[in-house]
Amino acid sequence: MVYSEKVMEHFMNPRNVGEIENADGIGEVGNPVCGDLMTLYIKVQDNVITDIKFKTFGCGAAIATSSMITELVKGKMIEEALKITNKDVIEGLDGLPPIKMHCSLLAEEGLKAAVEDYRKRKENK
Amino acid sequence: MGGFIYLDHGSSTPTDPRVVDAMIPYFNKFYSNPSSVYKFAKESNEAKENAREKVAKLLSANPEEIVFTGGGTEADNFAIKGVAFANSKRGNHIITSKIEHHAVLNTCKWLESQGFKVTYVGVDKYGVVDLNELKDAITDRTILITIMHANNEVGTIEPIQEIAEIAKQKDIYLHTDAIQTVGKMSVDVNELGVNLLSLSGHKFYGPKGVGALFIKKGVKIDSLLHGGYHERNKRAGTENIPGIVGLGRTCEIAMEEAEEEENRIKTLRDRLEKGITEKIDDIIINGHPERRLKGTLNLCVKYIEGESMLLQLDYNGIAASSGSACTSDSLEPSHVLTAMGIPPEVAHGSLRFTLGRENTSGDIDRVLEVLPSIVKRLREMSPLRKD
Structure with missing residues (x-):
């Protein structure tokens, strides 16, 4: 199993790692028992995701896909961001080994969970 | 950096250069099939028996008790399936542990699909097989216990001697996968009290694709591979002479160093x-x-x-x-x-x-x-x- 250069580059230098204090939405997906857990924090202003950060427990692919989704999403309108699928994440990374495909779903689901959390919080305000 | x-x-492990040197003539100089009748075949046949003696010596076994295989996985498969089928009239129950290598675990799982019953005994927090659980698992249908000598992931050495005592009392064959221990510590088949033992060359500076199974004299075992009359009719297939010679030299070096x-x-x-x-x-x-x-x-x-x-x-x-x-x-x-x-x-x-x-x-x-x-x-x- 060999990762693409792009995966390794994102894994070694992940973008947007960390937490956002007073985040507008937080998505937590995965399960440490299964070997991956991702927490995604978003900041939203005028329906635009202005900031995004992640923390991930997982393999090289899980960290690289987390990093990739933050890059794809940052600065996008929420509706646009939700159109991003795991396929876009895989393409952005120049592919993933077959047994690592599920990691890209983690990224997509993480984003959806964070947006859902944001919308819920907004309704309750 | x-x-x-x-x-x-x-x-x-990297193959020892002395092992490689020993192997080379058997690729291009003494390349004959050892089963052939002409004089030229004598050299490869002698080299094979010489290597067998060296492997036997390292294990304190008799040369006739060593069968060369195509690696450790084959030795494990041969031991477990061979004993299971040859003794199926006596019983259909096998005992192993939960921490065996997949070469043993998946062989046992496959045997379950063939009508055998397998008990997977647990271990303590250090990875030592629970001897009471093992004893309790024995039935009058148990024909084989297979427990590794040392675990490949954590390195824990199992109490094979004590298991051998238990197996002996109940007249059950004991196999040990010694792939992680041979060449790294003293492995004496008599001291251990095992009936079968698997080893693999490339885990201790030997070549890949060659291993051996120790089969104590008198053990009832079926062949895994059928074909020509090789390895005293126990393992068909033209012998991998360079590999076998390499394994012999590997054992010799291990013995000394x-x-x-x-x-x-x-x-x-x-x-x-x-x-x-x-x-x-x-x-x-x-x-x-x-x-x-x-x-x-x-x-x-x-x-x-x-x-x-x-x-x-x-x-x-x-x-x-x-x-x-x-x-x-x-x-x-x-x-x-x-x-x-x-x-x-x-x-x-x-x-x-x-x-x-x-x-x-x-x-x-x-x-x-x-x-x-x-x-x-x-x-x-x-x-x-x-x-």
Whole structure:
């Protein structure tokens, strides 16, 4: 199993790692028992995701896909961001080994969970 | 950045140049099929029997009790399936442990699909097979007990002698997968009291694709491979003479050098273990504190995942391995660590260093220099670590 250069580059230098204090939405997906857990924090202003950060427990692919989704999403309108699928994440990374495909779903689901959390919080305000 | 540091000798080892030298004439000079009648075949036939004597000597066995195989997996398959089918009139029950290598576990699972019953005995927190559970599992239908000599992931050495006593009393065959111990510590088939024992060349500086099965005289066993009359009709197929010669030479060298070498390796391993324990918090050292292979260090680093550590070690020129699910084709973490009671999320963060002949003190320094910062970086990224 060999990762693409792009995966390794994102894994070694992940973008947007960390937490956002007073985040507008937080998505937590995965399960440490299964070997991956991702927490995604978003900041939203005028329906635009202005900031995004992640923390991930997982393999090289899980960290690289987390990093990739933050890059794809940052600065996008929420509706646009939700159109991003795991396929876009895989393409952005120049592919993933077959047994690592599920990691890209983690990224997509993480984003959806964070947006859902944001919308819920907004309704309750 | 330093050079390449190989700390994965439990997976494979570099073939000793003296072994390679011994093998070469049997590729291009004495290439005959040893079964042929002409004089030219004599050389390869003698080389084969010579190698058999060397393997036997290392194990304190008789040469007639050694059958060459195409590696360790074949030896395990041969022992387990061969005994199971040859003794199926006597019974259909096999006892093994939950921490065996997949060559044993998956062979047993396949036998279950063929109508055999298998009991998978548990282990304690150090990975030592539970002897009471093993005793209780025995029925009058039990024909074989197969327990590894030392575990490949954590290095724990199993109480084979005690198991042999139990097996002997009940007249049950005992097989041990000694693939991790042969050539690394004293392995004497009489002292151990086993009926069958598997070994593999490439785990102790021999060639890949060659191994052997010790079959004590009198053991009822069926062949795995059928064909010509090779290996006293126990294993068909033209013999891999270069490989067999290489295995013989490997055993000869191990006999002379292994003990001293293993003590040197243990000193390095102990320093690595101590250094990691001092420099990194929230880790668990896996395996038995004393009854453990001298070159094996297996640990769990909490809050992070094994493959991500391996990739960063690799980036720094260090080759190690992990029982992490992500380094295999399954999504389950190490069956060995989970059988030892380690929670799955912790088992995902395992690292295995297996030291060998080329390793130096400088290699240990290098790991102790880079590993703490790798762990720190990954932990900063982890949502599990709440500082």
